[in-house]
Amino acid sequence: MTTTIDDAEIAKFQAMADAWWDPNGKFKPLHMLNPCRLDYITRQIAAEFGRDLSDPRPFAGLRLLDIGCGGGLLSEPMARLGADVVGADAAERNIPVARLHAEQSGLEIDYRHTSAEALAEAGEAFDGILNMEVVEHVASPPAYLRACHDLLKPGGLMVCSTLNRNAKSFAMAIVGAEHVMRWLPKGTHDWRKFITPDELFDLLSGAGLTPVDKTGFVFNPLGWSWSLSERDLSVNYVTTSLRPEAPAQV
Template identity: 80%
Template sequence: MQAPQTTVDPTEIAKFEAMAAEWWDPDGKFKPLHMLNPCRLDYITAQIAAEFDRDTAGPAPFAGLRLLDIGCGGGLLSEPMARLGAEVVGADAAERNIPVARIHAEQSGLKIDYRHTTAEALAEAGEQFDVVLNMEVVEHVADPLAYLTATRQLLKPGGLQVCSTINRNPKSWAMAIVGAEVVMRWLPRGTHEWSKFITPDELYDLLRRAGLEPVDRKGFVFNPITWGWSLSARDLSVNYVTASVKPAG
C-alpha cells in the first residue's frame, strides 16, 4: 500500500524535538504556551460545549466525545480535555514529544492515547473524531491546505475543529518574533518564520477550501500590564483562534 502523503516539514519538527524535555516547565522554552493555555482552554471548552450541548459545570462534561489533539507536544491541552471526560488521542510528528507526554499523563493519573504520527497517516487509517484541536500547528507545515484537508477528513460529519495560529503583519513580526524570541527570549531564535504566518481571512479561505465551514474567530490578546492573555472579538492582530465545523450532509 502506498504510504500517505505528509505535510510535515522536517526542519520544523527538529526545532520542537530539541525542546521536548521542557514542555512541562512553566518557566522554560514553552513559557508562552503555559501563559496562553488558560485562555486557549476557555475558548476550546466554550466551543465544544456549545457545539455538542454540554454543561461544563457538570462532572465529565465531554464524556462520549472522541477528541484529537494534533501537534499535542507535551500534552498541555490533551490533559485538561481528558480531565473533562473526553477520549483523547494526542498526536505529534516530533517523536521525542511523545514519551514526555506519556510519562506526565501517567504521573497525573490520566489515560491518553499518545502517538508519534501525522494527520495524514491518521486520515489514511480512517480515524474519526468529534473534535480536532489544531493549535499553533498550521504555521509550521509545508502545505497548509493539504494539512487542513487531512484534519477535515479526521472529523465526523458535524464535528468541530478549533484551529489557532499567528497573523502575518508588522505587529506580529514585532511581537511573535522580535519580542518572544529576541527580547524576552521565551523561544529559541528561528522557532517561527514570519512568512509562514497566515492572516485570518487567509485561514478562513483555507478552511473553506478544505471542506470546513468557519463559524467563529477570536483574538488572543496579551496585556503587558497584567501580564496575561484574554479573548477579543475585535483584535486578531497577532494570535488568533478559529472554530469550524464539518458539514453534516
C-alpha cells in the same frame, strides 16, 4: 503515503521536547496562554455538542484529537473533562514526555507519534480536533487542513489557532518573544509562514469546512495576562470551523 510534515520545523520542537512541562522554560508562552486557550476551546465544544461545563466530566462520550499535541498541555485538560483523547505529534521525542506526564497525573491518553495524513488514511474519526499553533509549521497548509477535515465526523468541530502576518506580529512574536523576552529560541517561528484570518478562513473553506468563529488572543504586558477579544486578531488568534453534516440520501 503523502505527508505535510516539514522536517526542519519538527527538528525545532524535537530539541525542546524535555521542556514541555516547565512553566518557566522554553514553553512559558504556552503555559501563560493555556488558560485562555482552554476557556475558548471548552466553550466552543460545549456550545456545539450541548454540554454543561458545570458537570464534572462534560465531554464524556466525545472523541477528541489533539494534533501537534507536544507534551500534552491541552490533551490532559480534555481528558480530565471526560473526553476520549488521542494526542498526535510528528516530533517523536514529544510522545514519551507526554506519556510519562499523563501517567504521573493518573490520566489515560492515547499518545501517538504520527501525522494527520496517516491518521486519516487509517480511517480514524473524531468529534473534535484541537489544531493549535500547528498550521504555520506544516509544509502545505491546504493539504494539512484537508487531512484534518477527513478526520472529523460529519458535524464535527475543529478549533484552529495560529499567528497573523503583519508588522505587529513580527514585532511581537519574532522580535519580542524570541529576541527581547527570549521566551522562545530564535528561529522558532518563520514570519513568512504566518497566516492572516482571511487567508485561514479561505483555507478552511477550501478544505471543505465551514468557519463559524474567529477570536483574538491578546497579551496585556501590564497585567502579564492573556484575554479573548472579538476585535483584536492582530497577533495570535483562534478559529472554529465545522464539517458539514452528510447530505441527506435521496
